[in-house]
Amino acid sequence: MTILAFALLVLAATRWAENGWGSAAWLAVFVAMCVIRVPHSLRNRANIVVDAHKDVFEIGLLAMMFTTMMLLPLLHLATGAFSFAAYRLPDWVIWIGVLAQLPFLWLFWCSHADLGRNWSAGLEVREDHTLVMDGVYARIRHPMYLAIWISVLAQPLLVQNWIAGFLVIPAFAAMWFIRVPREEALMRARFGAAYDDYCRKAGRMMPRAS
Numbered sequence: 001m002t003i004l005a006f007a008l009l010v011l012a013a014t015r016w017a018e019n020g021w022g023s024a025a026w027l028a029v030f031v032a033m034c035v036i037r038v039p040h041s042l043r044n045r046a047n048i049v050v051d052a053h054k055d056v057f058e059i060g061l062l063a064m065m066f067t068t069m070m071l072l073p074l075l076h077l078a079t080g081a082f083s084f085a086a087y088r089l090p091d092w093v094i095w096i097g098v099l100a101q102l103p104f105l106w107l108f109w110c111s112h113a114d115l116g117r118n119w120s121a122g123l124e125v126r127e128d129h130t131l132v133m134d135g136v137y138a139r140i141r142h143p144m145y146l147a148i149w150i151s152v153l154a155q156p157l158l159v160q161n162w163i164a165g166f167l168v169i170p171a172f173a174a175m176w177f178i179r180v181p182r183e184e185a186l187m188r189a190r191f192g193a194a195y196d197d198y199c200r201k202a203g204r205m206m207p208r209a210s
């Protein structure tokens with residue numbers, strides 16, 4: 001799997017001229033995203049999980065995100081597989097997509113750092129799970145999903161293709177609307193009144209007016 005991803009990445013990088021500079025920027029950010037996340041994934045493998053919600057919804061959502069956010073763009077940039085679904089945007093629009101990567105990477109990095117051992121890609125609670133309410137979690141409850149929203153909205157500006165670029169938007173919208181209430185219910189079940197208190201102080205994606 002890792003070897004296949006690496007091969008696609010190298011192939012995609014060699015085709016940057018055909019794919020356009022927006023796609024090259026997407027590839028660079030994809031690598032940065034992996035550099036941020038992989039150490040956390042490796043470390044948190046040692047977590048003892050006490051409550052996991054790995055049902056058909058959860059597996060379906062994660063598979064959809066993996067496909068639209070990683071597999072389809074990489075495959076397309078490496079092989080041109082979806083060239084028939086391409087569109088073309090002016091350079092200033094690509095610049096918006098590139099600039100959006102700055103708040104994305106900052107927030108993606110901070111939210112991983114702040115959650116630390118409590119982070120997991122799936123919906124789960126670990127032994128000794130603590131409720132994080134500081135750093136980027138002080139004013140909003142879902143900074144990592146906010147970061148991913150920024151990245152998802154920028155993807156079709158950089159990878160100009162209805163399949164490899166755009167499809168990630170409906171996929172993450174489904175993830176957001178299904179996952180967030182379930183995740184909040186999980187946190188409420190684990191932390192009770194402390195989580196309700198936290199919800200009064202911090203908005204879902206926008207800081208609460210205090």
Ligand code: SAH
Pocket residue numbers: 111115118119120121122123124125130131132133137141142143144145146183187
């Ligand atoms: N929704 C958050 C976290 C995404 S990671 C965000 O967007 O930043 C998903 C996992 O993080 C969940 O399975 C849950 O166990 C954990 N989690 C979510 N919010 C948390 C918090 N405030 N403190 C500790 N763990 C949290």
